[in-house]
Amino acid sequence: MIRARGKEEGDQIHQWHYHECQFQMVYILNGWAKFEYEGIGVRTLRKGDCINQVPLLNHREIECSDDLELLEIVSPADFKTVTLDDPV
Numbered sequence: 001m002i003r004a005r006g007k008e009e010g011d012q013i014h015q016w017h018y019h020e021c022q023f024q025m026v027y028i029l030n031g032w033a034k035f036e037y038e039g040i041g042v043r044t045l046r047k048g049d050c051i052n053q054v055p056l057l058n059h060r061e062i063e064c065s066d067d068l069e070l071l072e073i074v075s076p077a078d079f080k081t082v083t084l085d086d087p088v
Contacts, residue, residue: 004031004068016060016086021079024053026072031065045070058084 016038027050034044038058045051053059 001029002068002070002072004064004066014061016058016084017081018056018058018084019074019079019081021055021074021076023075024055024072025074026051026053026070029069029071031068033064033068033070034062036060036062 026045028045028047030047032044032046034042036042036059042062
């Protein structure tokens with residue numbers, strides 16, 4: 001379970017990144033979050049939305065509501081996040 005913490009300095013989710021994993025599912029329990037996916041564009045996920053995020057997909061969180069709560073299921077549970085330079 002992940003809750004909004006605000007945009008903190010050094011927070012990797014606001015930088016372009018990808019996760020070295022085989023499966024990642026995100027379910028929005030409360031609030032909303034705006035993500036940008038490379039090659040797809042910006043998507044806003046709201047309470048009740050669920051996505052199966054493609055492994056190794058470059059993405060970043062742009063912003064979220066103060067009341068954001070989401071459930072994230074990732075396999076394997078111990079995975080690496082790789083930060084990237086902004087795409088051209």
